[in-house]
Amino acid sequence: MLLKGMPAYELGASALEHMYPPELIMENNAFFHYVDDGYFGWYFDSELCKKESLSDYQRLVLFNDGGDEYTSWSRYRAFYNTPEADRDYLRYWETLVKKTKWLKKYVLKNESSYEWSEIRSRASTQAVRIAAEFPHMTMELAGVGLAEYIWNMRTYLLFVKDLDWVFYEIWRQINVYHQQNFRDALEHVYVERSYPARERNMKYELEHGNSNLELLFHQCTGGLSKDVPEYTARKLIAQEIHWRGGLSGTYAQYARKKLKIAELLGLIARRVDIVKIDPRRTQV
Helix, strand or coil: CEECCEEHHHCCHHHHHHHCCHHHHHHCCCCCCCCCCCCCCEEECCCHHHCCCCCHHHHEEECCHHHCCECCHHHHCCCCCCHHHHHHHHHHHHHHHHHCHHHHHCCCCCCCCHHHHHHHHHHHHHHHHHHCCCCCCCHHHHHHHHHHHHHHHHHHHHHHCCHHHHHHHHHHHHHCCCCCCHHHHHHHHHHHCCCHHHHHHHHHHHHHCCCCHHHHHHHHHCCCCCCCCHHHHHHHHHHHHHHHCCCCECHHHHHHHHHHHHHHHCCCCCCCCCCCCCCCCCCC
């Protein structure tokens, strides 16, 4: 492209800015893929771009795929965290998961009970102490982390735990051992295998047949033929169950993905000392 008889790269930045001011670029929607658009899975929020106090990292927003990829997407995008705060949050999350494993025994208690109130208070105190170890953490982020950890743990225990194994065993009975139908395969798994977390679901389906368990099975195993390796089949079934089981992405997942994108874009320096974690890992 020639401008005044000169290639664009030979013109100085001030000359280019004078000829093509930011207002003109915005009016012509030249960067629509980068502003308020999910084309790349991320974008620079146009409203945040008007705030001079924010860095490009803070203006960067991840696209909420399907509207439910993240638990509280609208809240996440309003945190305006710095890279340092997000890195500290990931360390906080990993430490929280490791040090609050004791919560698993109590997390299904009645939320309105005095016992749960005491347990939640104990967990909150521990979360605050953990957050204090990281200089860029805030009490708001600490509270978000604990709440999401408890919510995902509850969801996992109620709807997800062992269901991947149950569906995998049913799939094996039908595709490997040629069991005739879903009900026969389910009955075999119910009698021969031990999955306490899903025993009530299997019993109800066998007795009444209207629990939607069969529908969910077909949704999670659709397209998996007998030629699929068994390990791969179980892994794919588990992924589908986690997606359908309400385990939406936490802020730990959001922050980790945002940091990676920012590094690839050159917005921040690459760091290699961040603990690699699975933000959805709450079944501890």
